[in-house]
Amino acid sequence: MSWRTLFRSNNQVILTDYKLDVKEGNSRSVYLVKHHSKIWNTTLEQSITIERDAYGRVSPRIALDDFPQGLSERETMLKLADWLHRLGVSIEDHWSKP
Numbered sequence: 028m029s030w031r032t033l034f035r036s037n038n039q040v041i042l043t044d045y046k047l048d049v050k051e052g053n054s055r056s057v058y059l060v061k062h063h064s065k066i067w068n069t070t071l072e073q074s075i076t077i078e079r080d081a082y083g084r085v086s087p088r089i090a091l092d093d094f095p096q097g098l099s100e101r102e103t104m105l106k107l108a109d110w111l112h113r114l115g116v117s118i119e120d121h122w123s124k125p
Contacts, residue, residue: 035062037118040121052081062113075103109119 044057056077063070074090095106 037065038117038120040117054079060114062117064113072111073110073114075114075118078112 034068039059039061041059041061042056043059044055048054058075059072060075061070061072073092076088078086078088078092080086091107091109091110094110097108098106
């Protein structure tokens with residue numbers, strides 16, 4: 028059974044990996060962020076990594092896997108804006124729930 032059958036909402040944030048280095052005080056969390064657009068009938072899935080060092084500094088990284096190639100600069104920026112917006116909607120939906 029895949030996670031798709033377990034989680035059926037349009038927006039999801041799933042912790043897929045967590046590592047804690049107790050000796051160094053660093054941690055690394057990897058999330059799969061999913062957003063489904065009913066209008067376009069497309070699903071965006073991207074990996075976001077959050078690294079925290081021993082001093083509490085946080086470094087987020089978004090993997091933009093499968094980003095479309097062959098677009099103009101304008102089209103690229105608009106596609107990027109769309110993807111970031113969709114990721115933001117899913118993240119806010121997940122983290123704003125009590």
